[in-house]
Amino acid sequence: DQQVKQNSPSLSVQEGRISILNCDYTNSMFDYFLWYKKYPAEGPTFLISISSIKDKNEDGRFTVFLNKSAKHLSLHIVPSQPGDSAVYFCAARRGNNNDMRFGAGTRLTVKP
Amino acid sequence: EAGVVQSPRYKIIEKKQPVAFWCNPISGHNTLYWYLQNLGQGPELLIRYENEEAVDDSQLPKDRFSAERLKGVDSTLKIQPAELGDSAVYLCASSLTGLAGGLGTDTQYFGPGTRLTVL
Numbered sequence: 001d002q003q004v005k006q007n008s009p010s011l012s013v014q015e016g017r018i019s020i021l022n023c024d025y026t027n028s029m030f031d032y033f034l035w036y037k038k039y040p041a042e043g044p045t046f047l048i049s050i051s052s053i054k055d056k057n058e059d060g061r062f063t064v065f066l067n068k069s070a071k072h073l074s075l076h077i078v079p080s081q082p083g084d085s086a087v088y089f090c091a092a093r094r095g096n097n098n099d100m101r102f103g104a105g106t107r108l109t110v111k112p
Numbered sequence: 113e114a115g116v117v118q119s120p121r122y123k124i125i126e127k128k129q130p131v132a133f134w135c136n137p138i139s140g141h142n143t144l145y146w147y148l149q150n151l152g153q154g155p156e157l158l159i160r161y162e163n164e165e166a167v168d169d170s171q172l173p174k175d176r177f178s179a180e181r182l183k184g185v186d187s188t189l190k191i192q193p194a195e196l197g198d199s200a201v202y203l204c205a206s207s208l209t210g211l212a213g214g215l216g217t218d219t220q221y222f223g224p225g226t227r228l229t230v231l
Contacts, residue, residue: 004154043223089154104152
């Protein structure tokens with residue numbers, strides 16, 4: 001069962017513009033959400049996270065928004081840079097057992 | 113500080129052969145995970161260890177897959193015999209989990225993975 005969905009397999013944006021990556025989930029028990037970034041031939045690296053008690057978390061150029069009623073979260077990158085080109089995975093977990101479920105990923109391409 | 117180390121990085125074998133992957137987690141991390149990542153998909157958990165105990169192996173195909181973490185540090189994942197459908201990237205991750213890590217943290221840190229090709 002696909003409990004975390006990233007419906008856009010790819011996204012292309014111009015350098016300096018905003019990148020918005022979306023993620024939907026089905027399990028209302030999820031209470032912690034994370035975004036990972038993956039370059040080719042490397043493992044995913046943690047980018048930013050948000051607890052279900054918040055609706056926004058910001059870290060530099062990266063902001064994650066959570067809409068619990070819609071079971072939707074998004075990652076905003078402003079301004080986008082060519083080095084941001086990677087595959088971005090959304091992940092969700094519930095409780096403290098760290099059983100994390102990943103989406104299929106969105107490949108972001110930032111064009112100079 | 114060294115990250116999660118995995119070896120080999122790449123492995124090509126013929127079907128029905130055995131294969132093993134090794135993982136050394138970040139020093140001090142008590143929880144270790146093995147994930148399977150198929151092309152175009154996100155990582156899927158195979159097994160999770162807390163120290164030397166396998167606390168979640170519900171997604172591990174036990175007829176051909178086995179894993180161990182004998183001293184609660186590094187771990188091996190084995191497939192015997194390998195099948196064509198096992199071709200994928202096998203990722204290892206670790207985290208500092210529980211009270212020592214703080215609630216709501218437990219961020220998982222991934223190794224570079226082992227890309228397995230079964231011919």
